[in-house]
Amino acid sequence: MNTPLPSHLLPEIHQREVPVALIDALKARFGDRCSTALAVREQHGRDESAFTTVPPPSAVVFAESTQDVADAVKLAAQHRVPVIPFGVGSSLEGHLLAVQGGISIDVSRMAQVLSVNAEDLTVTVQPGVTRKAVNEAVKSEGLFFPIDPGADASIGGMAATRASGTNAVRYGTMRENVLALEVVTAQGEVIRTGTRAKKSSAGYDLTRLMVGSEGTLGVITEVTLKLYPLPEAVSAATCSFPSIEAAVRTTIQVIQMGIPIARCELIDAGTIRMVNAHSKLGLREETMLLMEFHGSPASVQEQAETVQAIADEFGGQAFAWATTPEDRTRLWTARHNAYFAAVQSKPGCRAISTDTCVPISRLADCLLDSVAEADASGLPYFLVGHVGDGNFHFGYLIDPDNADERRLAEDLNHKLVARALSLEGTCTGEHGVGLHKMDFLRHEAGDGAVQMMRTIKRALDPDNIMNPGKIFAW
Amino acid sequence: MNTPLPSHLLPEIHQREVPVALIDALKARFGDRCSTALAVREQHGRDESAFTTVPPPSAVVFAESTQDVADAVKLAAQHRVPVIPFGVGSSLEGHLLAVQGGISIDVSRMAQVLSVNAEDLTVTVQPGVTRKAVNEAVKSEGLFFPIDPGADASIGGMAATRASGTNAVRYGTMRENVLALEVVTAQGEVIRTGTRAKKSSAGYDLTRLMVGSEGTLGVITEVTLKLYPLPEAVSAATCSFPSIEAAVRTTIQVIQMGIPIARCELIDAGTIRMVNAHSKLGLREETMLLMEFHGSPASVQEQAETVQAIADEFGGQAFAWATTPEDRTRLWTARHNAYFAAVQSKPGCRAISTDTCVPISRLADCLLDSVAEADASGLPYFLVGHVGDGNFHFGYLIDPDNADERRLAEDLNHKLVARALSLEGTCTGEHGVGLHKMDFLRHEAGDGAVQMMRTIKRALDPDNIMNPGKIFAW
Known part of the structure; x- marks a missing residue:
């Protein structure tokens, strides 16, 4: 598992000194909640990405309150030591690697749902609450939180990476669904951004500056999210297609007609084979669309009939319904497990995951x-x-010890990103930049925009202690 | 019209020197398109707000391209002279006043619709295109741009103030509907933020940092907007209520039930009297809700019936339909003209306009x-x-030469804002901070968050040339 980091990242990879005095001060302040055990440190120094070669952080602080986070950051700031926030560790882009050393602040114990405001369709949570826990907390009110990146990620991590997932086609991403934040700055100060009002023109949009900043501007300690009424009716359907192109053309037409489909996911035939092998599902081994419709019973039926008619035109077959919650859960679990099914199909492999997103009219060209x-x-x-x-997402399955496979996968990824950018798209739809896409970001945004990001970072975090070495070179 | 500026703004009000060399250089570069005529300068040194007491800018440059804007900013930057972008002048918050002198860059001639991408539901425009012009350009494609602040504002100005208006309840604000920008920075560099992809996690969200920055971080020179399919059916309705409370309770219930109403506007009885006097409409002089429903014919009917049933419960009467485009236009024109009708009801008056926004559950308490x-x-x-x-919005109608009325209006506004903030709301839902709400912003966001905004501003515009003296004190 010792996949080397690409050479263009090397300037950002250097261990900064973590003085014993800092560790002593953290232990004095946090007691048992500051761990220097190797196993704990190693668990906090990696994520789901293919990079695992840098040393782990020197200590892990288990924060239980905003004050804990603020105190840990202040102590680290005194010693100019990097701070890396940690939720559940489901990043795919190396966000959690201590590439310049430092300490990890684990917020998973900050897992309280602070307030549910059903009348306003908002909920305020601590950052360690996971998306499934949010849904558990609000379902008795007839509400739900739609953003679903697959993993049961923490809300803090999802905000930090501007996550989205299967429901974004209808409900948007974390960009649209975070109303307000509490953040600990690089100086250890606690600030609030936004309010619970639905809209505001009150100054710079610090909320959205923090959403997607990947821990490089502050540690998110509280998040106010939008909620939605649970739809009266939900129906999921699968449809098989003779080719990827047929499935993609169907999707394009559905979106362009403005059908408010809630989920529209593609799985190619090869991946379905892997999912069948992993989850024993017996799905038809052809390119498939998994769709979900939300609304009144009449509207769900209307949407589904329209989509079925479009799919028919493109040769879609075996349109099958999953109307019971159990059937739907089985289908979406299969979709979410595609990553694990794939990784298990090639023993010892790691997946290099791509994440391009293009305007819908360019989807067929790109894909x-x-x-x-x-x-x-x-x-x-x-x-x-x-x-x-x-x-x-392509996930290229490589043997991490095989340099040729690594090079091949990176070459495919480069070509894909170049194609997406030429089609007015982005290198990352939802995973974030982290370590792996720093070079892509420069090509996508241009030196001027990256320089503006860097200027903001340097102004807010002049000692570069907040998750350094991520998004762009210092 | 010589309303004095409140004393807390005075530190930001001081004329910086505009050297003759700069004016000469602008005339050499722009010829006739750089005007120093007093009438032109005065027209660019005011807006719709009650503040008109500072001297106008020293020159107005009529930009026709991004390069024009970049060159004008570069020349101003060389001399550390303020630059104030100007669209159509419909700001309500003093955004356009040259409180520290400088030059105005008028972008109203940058009025090209650059590309309509009907398949992707996007349009890219120059900043001087107005919202009505956007709609003219896209309606043949069966699309529309929903954001409607009343005034036929420029898209650049709407982006800069994070505008919204009557359709935001369903379609969101400029925050949700700007996909990408081109911006000229304080250094005169041209950068692009965002892409046409529907979502992205590629680095800091510079698009949303610029949206709502009120010209203080750069000049917006291109905007990519989301569009929507024209609804198959549109119906507007009015309903009169025995009290403001009854209308508000109806609204709260409509929103909490998740009915996708497109517009839900309140006008109180006194304002209807003014509108009737101004537009000869013969509307019932009671508190009224103006509503609009978008969707399929069946869905529009379903929405309207549900809303009518809710209104009935709260004593709503005279539910009346406006189904023809002409009837609807007449209604919405009346709504949009409320401001002008009110101002004309008291000769020589100016309106001090409030803009609080609170979570819907707090609306009755606040209002x-x-x-x-x-x-x-x-x-x-x-x-x-x-x-x-x-x-x-309350608009307190004051005689600008009457200090007592002024004080009374400001006192009412202060109490209203304090109430809204205590109810987890914001001092400005859509007008922006500008000059008038700087003090409110500090109370709303707190010193820490305002300090973060200031740090960003100082880093990106160290000479404070981009619309200085707005949003927060330097």
Whole structure:
């Protein structure tokens, strides 16, 4: 598992000194809640990405309150030591790696739902609450929180990476669904951004500056989210297609007609084979769309009939319903497990995951050429997509000890990103930049915009202690 | 019209020197398109707010391209001279006043619709395009741009103030509907933020940092907006209520039930009297809700029937339909003209406009107490509200030469804002901070958050040339 980091990242990879005095001060302040055990440190120094080669953080602080976070940051700031916030560790982009050393602040114990305001469709939570826990807390009110990135990620982490997932086609991403934040700054000060009002023009949008800042501008200690009434009716359907192109053309037409579909996911035939092998599902091994419709019973039926008619035009077959919650859960679990099913299909492999997103009109161009390239490479891969948003993920399955496979996967990823950017898209729809996409970001945003990001970072965090070495080079 | 500026703003009001060399350089670069005529300068040194007492800018540059804007900013930057972007001049918060002198950059000639991407539901425009012009350009594609602040504002100005208006309850504000920007920075560099992809996690959200920055971080020179399919069916309705409370309770229930109402506006009885006098409409002179429903014919009917049933419960009467486009236009014109109708009801007056927005569950508390206070004051006022969002506007009608009326209006506004903040709301739902709400912002956001805004401003614009003296004190 010792996949080397790409050479362009090397300037950002250097261990800064963590003085014993800091560890002593943290132990004095936090007692048992400051751990320097190797196993704990190692668990906090990695994530789901293919990078695991840097040393772990020097200590892990288990914060239980905003004050804990503020005190830990203040102590670290006194010693100019990096601070890396940790939720559940489900990042795919190396966000949690201590590339410049430092300490990890684990917020998973900050897991209280602070207030549910059913009348206003808002909920305020601590950052360690996971998305499933939010839904558990609000379902008795007839409400739900739609953002679903697959993993049961922490809300703090989801805000920090501007996460989205399968429901974004209808409900938007964390960008649209975070109303307000509490944040501990690089100086250890506690600030609040936004209010519970639905809209505001009160100064710079610090909420959205923090959403997607990947821990580089502050530690999120409280999040106010939008909620939605549980739809009166929910129906999921699968439909098989003779080709990826047919599924993509169906998706494009559904979106362009303005059908308020809640989920529209693509899984290619090869990935379904992996899912069948992993979850014993017996799904038809052809390209498939998984769809979900939310609304009144009449509206759900109307949406589904329209979509079925469109799918028919493109050769869609075996349109099948999953109307019971159990059937739906089984389907979405299969979708969410695609990543694990794929990784288990090649023992010892790691997945290099792509995350491009393009305008829907460019989706076929972007996806089909990339499938042809991946097929030609001979590298096994999985392919799943939030195609309703123009976002899809290849996961190239590589032996981490095989430099050739690594190079091949990176080459495919580079070509895919270049294609997405030429089609007015983005290198990352939802995973964030982290370590792996720093070079892509420069190409996408341009030196001027990256320089503006850097200027903001340097102004707010002049000692570069907040998750350094991520998003862009210092 | 010589309303003095409040004393807390005085530190920000000081004329910086505009060297003759700069004016000469601008004339050499722009010829006739750089005007120093007093009438032109005066027109660019005021807006719709009650502040008109500072000297106008020293020159007005009529930009016709991004390069023009970049060159004008670069020349101003060389001389550390303030730059104030100007669209159509419809700001209500003093955004356009040259409180520290400088030059105005008028972008109204940058009025090209650059590309309509009907398949992706996006349009890219220059900043001087107005919202009505956007709608003209896209309606043949069966699309529309929903944000409607009343005035036919420029898209650049709407982005800069994070505008919204009557349709925000369903379609969101400029925050949700700007996908990408081109911006000229304080250094005269041209950067792009965002892409046409529907979602992205690629670095800091510079798009949303610029949206709502009120010209203090850069000049917006291009905007990519989201569009929506024109609804198959549109119906507007009015309903009269025995009290403001009855109308507000109806609104709260409509929103909490998740009915996707497109517009839900309140006008109080006194304002309807003014509108009737101004527009000869013969509307029933009681508190009224103006509503609009978008969707399929069946869904529009379902929504309207549900709303009518709710209104009935609260004593709503005279539910009346406006189904033809002409009838609807007449109604919405009346709503949009409320401001002008009110101002004309008291010759020589100016309106001090409030803009609080609170969570919907707090709307009745916030609004009713404020109505009681306004009534007790004896000051005439108008009251209109985007109540579906929890946002409403009092316009206190004052004689600008009467210091007592001024003080009375400011006192009412202060009490209203304090109440809204205590109810977890914001001092400005959609007008922006500008000059008038700087003090309110400090109370709302807190010193820490305002300090973070200031740190960003100082880092990106160290000479404070971009619309200085707005949002917060330097």
